[in-house]
Amino acid sequence: MTRPPTAALAIACVAVLTTVTGLFIAWSLRPAAVTDAGAQAPRDDLRCGATACRSVVKQQVGADSVELLVGEGAGRIRTGGASGPNIFELTIVSSGARITERSLQCVDAEVGVCLARGEVGGEVLGEVFVRRSGAWSRAQVPYVSSGAYLALHDVNRDAVADVVAVQRACPKGADCSRWFVQVFSLAGGGGELGCTPVVREPEALPGWPEVAPDPSELRQCGA
Template identity: 70%
Template sequence: MPRPPAAVLVVACLAAVTAVAGLAFAWSVRPDDPAVTGAEPPRDELRCGAAPCRPVVSRAVGSDAVELLVGSGVGRIRTSGTSGPNVFELTIAASGAVITERSLQCADAEVAVCLVRGDAGAEARGEVLVRRSGAWSRAQVPYVAGGGYLALHDVDRDAVADVVAVQRECPPGVDCPRRFAQVFSLAGGGGELGCTAVVDAQELLPGWPTVVPDVADLTACGT
């Protein structure tokens, strides 16, 4: 059989190169590339309002991870690990609290507790997740600390972290230095453990700047 002319070989080679280049381009603009097509992001991508959520901070709690994610005035709390995937609304973000890398505190135990806190003016606002029997759930009580301090400490030493909130003791509409600590239990049905005596300055609170009152010093709040 006679050889094809050189010109024919050149045309054939060019056709092959063009075909390969076309396949490469088609791959680069395949339909699942949202940067090219404007398609919706993957279904497992969390959204905070109109934009994807931005991770802020994560903590390991035993074999689980708890992560805070925020957007424009919207936030999520995501848990993953042995307890399985869960997503909770970050309610304090919607109320104007500022979420930072210091907003998440967790205490790992048989009953694990995570406190999410954020500053909103002079107040600290918080919400709590509790893991019992391997499942996370939201504690229904929102927490507000008028004195700006909100943290977890096992005040009554029952192996379940409690919420300690510092409050102002001032007339309505007046700012003053008088403070007291209010303690909430997360064991069983939860509830208020009590309050410390009012002091004339926050530096006089027990353990300041880490406020850890003794349970023996707590009395019924408001008395």
């Protein structure tokens, strides 16, 4: 029996709609692409844990943008611009660090450096991302400050920012008035540059409140 033209057209429209719906569902469920640097290419529906990501703070690093995103129990760091779009896991969030508008510090140079940091349990946790030859990658993680100060500063004047951490020279879980500065290099293979002598109050640390020791003030940590 020949179907009426109107019925045939309706059936064809339903078939097309079903196909389009299936393609959309498949697209929405696709995994995020992974770049050679191990970062995920960003998506518009990016999620952080159980919720959609929300932007907390964003900075420009030359022609690149760097942005911290958080959700329920998870976080991301997103880069964009000349270096291309990338997304890295923000591991300090899963450790409980609180991300605020003061949690991101970036230094723009030939080797760009960004420090993401947050407080948890009386300490400051941080992780660092470095841009070399136009590509971002994750540096050693995590950095920890028991003295509530973690920042970037080019201590050894090699044109690459170093990580400056204030530490308290106290037994674990104890409270004492003993403070020192620990410095980590991000150049080459990285590593510890050294520590300053212990002082009795944080105000006596070099450069306080923007702690910036001179290389001559550093010695082997623990010596």
